[in-house]
Amino acid sequence: MITFVLFSVGRAWQGFWRNAVMSLAATATMVLMLLLLAGFWIIQTGLLAGLQFTEQKVEVVAYLQPNATVPQVTALQAQLKAMPEVASVAYVDRDQALVRFRASMQAQGREDLTRYLDANPLYASIEVKMVDPSQVRVVGDALRADPSVRNVINIEDLVERVLTVTSILRTAGTVVLVIVGVIALFIIINTIRLAVLARAEEIEVMRLVGASDAFIRWPFVFEGAFVGLLGSLLTLAILAAVADPLSAFMADFFRVLPLQFGSLTRDLVALVMGAGVGLGILGSWLSVRTYLIR
Amino acid sequence: MLAEPTVTVAPASSASRFIRRRVLGRTRDQAKQERAVLILHDVTKQYPNGKLALRDVDLVIPEGDFVFLVGPSGAGKSTLIKLLIRDEVATRGAVVLDGQDVARLGRRQVPKMRRKIGIIFQDFKLLPSKSVFENVAFALEVTGTPRRKIRPAVDRVLALVGLSAQAKQTPSQLSGGEQQRTAIARALVHDPRLIIADEPTGNLDPLISWEILQLLLRINELGTTVMMATHNAEVVTALRKRVVALEEGRIIRDEVGGAYHRED
Numbered sequence: 001m002i003t004f005v006l007f008s009v010g011r012a013w014q015g016f017w018r019n020a021v022m023s024l025a026a027t028a029t030m031v032l033m034l035l036l037l038a039g040f041w042i043i044q045t046g047l048l049a050g051l052q053f054t055e056q057k058v059e060v061v062a063y064l065q066p067n068a069t070v071p072q073v074t075a076l077q078a079q080l081k082a083m084p085e086v087a088s089v090a091y092v093d094r095d096q097a098l099v100r101f102r103a104s105m106q107a108q109g110r111e112d113l114t115r116y117l118d119a120n121p122l123y124a125s126i127e128v129k130m131v132d133p134s135q136v137r138v139v140g141d142a143l144r145a146d147p148s149v150r151n152v153i154n155i156e157d158l159v160e161r162v163l164t165v166t167s168i169l170r171t172a173g174t175v176v177l178v179i180v181g182v183i184a185l186f187i188i189i190n191t192i193r194l195a196v197l198a199r200a201e202e203i204e205v206m207r208l209v210g211a212s213d214a215f216i217r218w219p220f221v222f223e224g225a226f227v228g229l230l231g232s233l234l235t236l237a238i239l240a241a242v243a244d245p246l247s248a249f250m251a252d253f254f255r256v257l258p259l260q261f262g263s264l265t266r267d268l269v270a271l272v273m274g275a276g277v278g279l280g281i282l283g284s285w286l287s288v289r290t291y292l293i294r
Numbered sequence: 295m296l297a298e299p300t301v302t303v304a305p306a307s308s309a310s311r312f313i314r315r316r317v318l319g320r321t322r323d324q325a326k327q328e329r330a331v332l333i334l335h336d337v338t339k340q341y342p343n344g345k346l347a348l349r350d351v352d353l354v355i356p357e358g359d360f361v362f363l364v365g366p367s368g369a370g371k372s373t374l375i376k377l378l379i380r381d382e383v384a385t386r387g388a389v390v391l392d393g394q395d396v397a398r399l400g401r402r403q404v405p406k407m408r409r410k411i412g413i414i415f416q417d418f419k420l421l422p423s424k425s426v427f428e429n430v431a432f433a434l435e436v437t438g439t440p441r442r443k444i445r446p447a448v449d450r451v452l453a454l455v456g457l458s459a460q461a462k463q464t465p466s467q468l469s470g471g472e473q474q475r476t477a478i479a480r481a482l483v484h485d486p487r488l489i490i491a492d493e494p495t496g497n498l499d500p501l502i503s504w505e506i507l508q509l510l511l512r513i514n515e516l517g518t519t520v521m522m523a524t525h526n527a528e529v530v531t532a533l534r535k536r537v538v539a540l541e542e543g544r545i546i547r548d549e550v551g552g553a554y555h556r557e558d
Contacts, residue, residue: 210408211436
């Protein structure tokens with residue numbers, strides 16, 4: 001068994017270098033396809049993060065009656081927190097509302113007019129963040145039904161429209177990624193097929209002298225895995241080289257988006273290595289099969 | 295006056311089997327019954343495109359025989375060879391090699407069966423990037439022979455075909471005859487029961503052809519059964535061995551001591 005594996009790996013290594021042009025062409029194709037795949041995957045991840053960020057922004061704001069009592073407000077908060085659709089509930093009292101208003105006026109460079117007022121004209125409010133933004137209507141209705149609530153900002157229609165757009169974008173992103181994945185799959189498998197085809201003579205001799213299927217197949221499978229490994233390592237090296245300028249660009253472009261590149265890197269390594277080695281093995285397995293089944 | 299062609303089956307001489315055992319190191323059970331290396335019984339082969347390549351072929355080749363397979367192109371010689379190495383399976387009838395019906399072999403048994411056949415082609419089918427030694431050793435490596443057994447076995451067959459001195463050269467550095475002798479060495483290295491030579495002299499000039507023929511005859515004398523498909527009328531007629539003639543998929547003649555063409 002060990003002899004067989006050593007034999008196969010040895011022959012795979014030999015096969016790779018004795019047909020260096022073909023092997024390197026296959027590796028280069030592999031690198032290009034993996035870059036394409038990784039590129040689309042990064043875009044898809046960015047898109048999803050952006051959409052999620054947008055959806056998290058959805059919050060229902062209810063202004064409270066000026067005469068609402070503390071127990072009433074506390075009860076309302078507790079009721080909202082108990083709802084499964086609700087992520088968090090925040091109470092903003094009138095003083096905080098004024099502070100916020102002033103800050104936002106200042107940020108926009110406008111004159112603060114509130115200082116001419118005798119009293120604080122703002123209402124206290126409850127801000128509800130959603131677990132699932134599509135359930136915004138449920139929370140809105142619950143708030144409207146409460147007697148201590150003065151009015152609820154009607155964002156339901158807007159939210160539903162935004163959600164339609166985000167779900168279309170999500171689906172489109174996934175579809176494009178799948179299409180690119182399938183294209184990469186076929187091109188990689190075909191390239192490896194060509195490399196195997198160039199060695200048809202050798203396979204024929206092996207069959208004629210009575211080599212078993214395993215002895216014919218495994219060296220090619222290992223060679224495919226080797227092409228895949230080399231291809232994915234090269235791809236990762238290229239990605240690592242462009243990662244810094246790219247993420248600087250991304251951060252610049254999306255500005256507001258809190259993109260996490262830590263988990264992205266880990267997933268990307270798994271994707272590229274998995275696709276590279278997996279397709280290398282699959283490609284050679286399928287290509288050699290053509291010669292074995294007769 | 296017509297002389298009936300004699301159709302007989304020559305028994306293998308026990309002396310040649312003895313020599314074969316001594317020289318090629320065969321450790322076959324001596325008590326084993328004398329039997330035919332190859333039996334074709336009522337074999338018909340029709341390709342999927344409808345072409346009938348062989349019709350009702352009956353052929354028995356006993357151990358130690360030397361058989362010329364002759365006939366015009368398209369007569370079915372190549373199909374016959376493909377059936378023997380199980381590249382194709384007969385539509386009807388049985389192909390029995392060394393006591394095994396090749397059509398009934400499982401996928402795993404086919405490679406083992408092929409090791410009982412050494413096959414030689416007109417175009418040699420040597421691997422250009424490997425040396426003579428490596429080409430011959432390749433046949434053992436890919437069948438899982440332990441490394442320590444490979445060198446002595448290869449050295450032995452290279453000595454037999456007279457190529458010990460050229461072991462390190464690649465096929466491109468050899469003459470056509472030397473390339474064919476390398477192919478013969480590769481065919482012999484598994485110590486096969488049957489050597490099939492498909493037009494082995496087709497690419498060689500007459501003098502070299504005789505050299506290859508003499509080598510095949512010597513291998514036959516050492517006890518290995520040889521079946522040679524050829525168009526070389528001169529060689530067939532001169533040697534007076536058993537001749538099996540195919541035409542349009544049928545055996546039209548099978549005579550011991552025959553010539554290339556019918557002599558009646």
